[in-house]
Amino acid sequence: MSSQVPDRSATNLGFGRILIVVYALFAIAATSRSIVQISTVFSEAPFAYTLSAIAALIYIVATISLARTDRTSQRWATIAISIELVGVISVGVLSLIDPELFPKATVWSGFGSGYGFIPLILPIIGLWWLRKTRITDESSTT
Numbered sequence: 482m483s484s485q486v487p488d489r490s491a492t493n494l495g496f497g498r499i500l501i502v503v504y505a506l507f508a509i510a511a512t513s514r515s516i517v518q519i520s521t522v523f524s525e526a527p528f529a530y531t532l533s534a535i536a537a538l539i540y541i542v543a544t545i546s547l548a549r550t551d552r553t554s555q556r557w558a559t560i561a562i563s564i565e566l567v568g569v570i571s572v573g574v575l576s577l578i579d580p581e582l583f584p585k586a587t588v589w590s591g592f593g594s595g596y597g598f599i600p601l602i603l604p605i606i607g608l609w610w611l612r613k614t615r616i617t618d619e620s621s622t623t
Contacts, residue, residue, distance in 0.1 A: 491550045491560065492614045503603060504544040507589035507596075511588050518585070526585035532572060536588045536600075539565045543607065552616045559611050569593060570590035573601065593601055 515534040523530055537607060539561050546558035573592035576583045584588050593600025 484602060492547050492555060493550060493609065495586060496518070497610060497614065500607060501544060501547045503599070504540055504547060507588070507600070507603070508537060508540035508544050511540050516587070522585075526583065529583045529585045529587045529590070532568075532587045532589065536565070536568065537570070547607070547610075555611060555614075555616055559608070562604045562607040562611065565600075566608065569600050 490513060491497065512532060515530060515537050518526075518533060527558040528588050542561040543558055543565065546554045546561060548554075569589045572583075572587060572589035574588040576587075588596060589600055592598060593602075
């Protein structure tokens, strides 16, 4: 009877499954929200609604990349989640310094306060998980 040890580099196992579900929920929510905003009231806040669409794309890329387990997908996830973190911090700061830039809230306004600050915490956890499950030359040869 052989016991199989789970692959340490699999981003989609264990806690990674929960992370993927949360990213998928944000991908669906941000995509739906941005489609409605852009198709109905885009002129009210074009900058904010465009940022919502960009956030949606980032969440989609992160979700798909986290679900896959190859090195390229991990790189894409790292890039997407890093951009997400910079976006949340940048939009969070800008929305506090110059609220007129965001007459309507985005997913990242106020550091994601409209979503319980999950948009601020999620990329930090995502980057931690990617680092923990990073594919190294050692893990790909064992």
